[in-house]
Amino acid sequence: MSEFEKYTIDIAAHPMLDRAKELGFLTTFDRAKAQEPRCTFGNTGICCRICLQGPCRILPKKPGGNKGICGARDYTIVARNTVRYIAGGAAAHSDHGREISEALLHTAEGHFKDYQIADTNKLMYVAKNIGVETEGREINAIAKEVANAALDEYRRIDENEEVTWLKSYIPENTLTIWRKTTIMPTGINLSLAKLLHQTHVGNDSDPINITFGGLKAALCDLDGSHLATDLSDILFGTGVPVVTEANLGAIKADKVNIAVHGHNPLLSQMVVKAAKEMQEEAKAAGAAGINLVGICCTGNEVLMREGVAIATNFATQELAVLTGAMDAMVVDVQCIMPSLRSVAECFQTKIVTTSPIMKIPGSYHYGFDEAHAMDSAKEIIRLAIDAYKQRDQAIVNIPNVTNKVVAGFSLEAMLNIFKKVNPEHPLRVIADAIEAGEIKGVAALIGCNNRKVTHNYNHTIIAQELAENDVLLLAGGCSAQAHALSGMMNGEAVQKYAGEGLKKFFARLNAVSGLTEDLPLMFHMGSCVDYSRMQLFANLLAAEMGLDLAELPYAVSAPEAMSEKAVAIGSWNVCCGNPMHVGVNGPTVGSQLVDDVVTKIAEDVFGGFFFWEPDPHKASARMIDILKERNWKNVMRKKARDAKAAN
Structure with missing residues (x-):
């Protein structure tokens, strides 16, 4: 393996890295190498820097070294560090949503002349979903009220009033769990401010309480992401299938x-x-x-x-x-x-x-x-x-590397295709395939790039092995782009990588889709705020199958998680009942207690859980086992219900 092949599997990148070397420019790959070996304390989350007495590290072999200067134990330090990642990620996604909300408001009021309402159908859907009256009203009046409802998610200070977007589309049984565990958010800004206060030096040292404060912030990330997606669709149009290229x-x-x-x-x-x-x-x-x-x-x-x-x-x-x-x-x-x-x-x-x-x-x-x-x-x-x-x-030196990409699969676009098979219950198309054993379930492929691993390698290996084992794939963010760059987002990839069951599933859809191109190996659903589309897909599929979210054969993988946003995204997925694979060690591994909470105890509370697995082969195998187990449990539950009804 050459030096550059260790950096990235993208063949177009190799000549560019060679050019960088000739120019003497140090790329991110060189800078990552210069950081080795990484600080073990920082890498495992047991370096505390939230006051000026530190930084403090956990040094159990030294007298007093099992605590920081203030007396904080490893579990307090790790919990604080982790939830501050969540706060940063939730702030980023939510601020994105706030900017879109303000743009929609100013557009509706006539102040932003160059923007317009592009998708009135989506506007009506969102308005109805959040309780905004539409009958007999002008489009701009409806849009203004929807925008103000979104902005209320940020400025709300009444702790007894829950955020609107989550309440409007998350299943009631999941909402009940969130309420019982006190993680259902009220205002986004309020929740984030309280979390930063909670983790200030001299405040909360209970790792469980800190973790639950972080989960409330993670749900703010989901709320802000979902309204950002909805309002972006209203302003700019909801994605439809497109054919383009990548690399x-x-x-x-x-x-x-x-x-x-x-x-x-x-x-x-x-x-x-x-x-x-x-x-x-x-x-x-x-x-x-x-x-x-x-x-x-x-x-x-x-x-x-x-x-x-x-x-x-x-x-x-x-x-x-x-x-x-x-x-x-x-x-x-x-x-x-x-x-x-x-x-x-x-x-x-x-x-x-x-x-x-x-x-x-x-x-x-x-x-x-x-x-x-x-x-x-x-x-x-x-x-x-x-x-x-x-x-x-x-x-000029442009690598002659491109791959065909078939993308643009908003949830609406997917449902329009499924309706051609089952007009009344479009997601029954997937439910039937799962219940018949044709496909094992659904996996969402998400996340960033991380220079701790070979660029794009884990993304592609996991996708290929899941597809080979008849798992239907959704993709978004930089993960989706990894697959696009690698030529895995087109119909040819179905023939190359999919198992026989998945091929049959796609063949049925291709016969009726009406598209000029065959459907791709995975449905590209958008950016990282658009992971909310994936969760809405899971909500609707669970309802179609008569399952709780924690029972649905659905799993999520972030093979190269990197940013604070990734920690927030992973956390709300766990709260929604989703098994959440992360391909690098999580920020909780420095404390056995906190790590056990997020990888084991979380499943007992929410149904979802994290698991850290840097080996992509082991990760895909674990995800397949999870889907199989959920399917088996669902079959057993159905048999038990049928037997009870027969008696």
């Missing part, structure tokens, strides 16, 4: 190349719209036109709705610049490497930051003005056109 070959040498990168579609959707209007300006500069590509979850957003190609995912974002053909990388928030500015210095590439809370020293900052969104987007695109004029075509 660095999507960057075109003869065009002005612009990458949209980050997480919030408010900016990227407008850049897509502006680019369509500015093709002639690019041609006047000598280019063949404007080419947009996506990176990370902003890329997933515009892929779902506009069919924009994926260039790469989190770990290899620097390599898009190293092609020498990237004229501008336009970023908003989250998962953006500060090093992008350094690599851009080698080329003409302009790194453009647009958010007041995400700036990179030396980059171009264009404060994105939603009230004049189109003007802002056009100004950014003209910067890219000017950069194209400065491009040295002699140093």
Whole structure:
């Protein structure tokens, strides 16, 4: 195995890493290597830095070393550190949702002229779901009330009033568990503020109480994510199946190349719209036109709705610049490497930051003005056109690697396909396949990239082995992009990787889907906030099968979990009753007590649980066993019910 093959399985990345070496630029892969060996204390969660007396470590062989200076034990330190990850992740996703809510409000009020209500059907669905009256009312009046209901999730301070979105779509039996365990949130901002207070030095030292405070914050992450997805669909349209391509070959040498990168579609959707209007300006500069590509979850957003190609995912974002053909990388928030500015210095590439809370020293900052969104987007695109004029075509080196991608599977799009088999009960299509043993269940493939493992390897191995064992796959976030880059998000991948049962399932759907392409090996459901689509899918499937969420043959895998958001996402999945695989050691392993709570005791309370498994083969085998066990238990329960009814 070559040096670069140890870094990543993406063949398009290898020549770019070679180019980086020639230029003397140290990529994220080099920087990760420089960090080795990792600090054991930090890696296991037993380094405490929440006051200025520390940092404190647990050193059991020293007198007094089994506690921090204040007397905090390992379980207190680990619990505090873990829930502060959750708070950071929930704040990121929820703030995303707040920005979308404000945009919808200002659009409905007529202040944001360049935005409009794109999906009135979704607006009516959401309004009905959260109790907003629609009969005889104007669209903008309904949208304004829905937006205000979303904003109320943040500003609510009455601790007796639960958040609306979770209450409106989570099954009642799950809500009952959350209420009994006191983790049902009220206001998002209130819950996050209380958690940070709870974990301040000299406050809560009970690891169980701290953990439950963290789970309340995790549910805020789910609430904020779900409303962000709903309101983004209303503003920009709900995804429908699209055919495009993925990998660095999507960057075109003869065009002005612009990458949209980050997480919030408010900016990227407008850049897509502006680019369509500015093709002639690019041609006047000598280019063949404007080419947009996506990176990370902003890329997933515009892929779902506009069919924009994926260039790469989190770990290899620097390599898009190293092609020498990237004229501008336009970023908003989250998962953006500060090093992008350094690599851009080698080329003409302009790194453009647009958010007041995400700036990179030396980059171009264009404060994105939603009230004049189109003007802002056009100004950014003209910067890219000017950069194209400065491009040295002699140093352009774009790997000739792309793979076909069939994506755009919002829950609505999936249900529309299933309805062609069963119009009245679309999810009965999946339920029947599970109950007949044709497929074993459903797995959601999610998460980030993490330089502790080989880039994209664990993602692809787990997906291939689950598919081979007839597990239906959903995908989102950087995990989905890993599969897109590897050529696993098209119909050909079904024939290559799927088991016989899964092939038969897809064959039935392909016969009626009405799509020009066969369905892909997995359903791409969007960005990381769109994992809420996956949970809604699980809710509806459980209802169709007459099961609690904790009984559903459904599991989740984050093979390369990396960010604070990943900790929050994993935690709400556990609260929803989902077995949650993480492919790196969790932040709880420094305390046996806390680790047992999240990997064992959690199942007794919620039905879901974490398990840490870095070996992708062992991880996929464990997930298959979990699905089999849940199916077996469901069969046994049915037999018991039938026997009772017969008597």
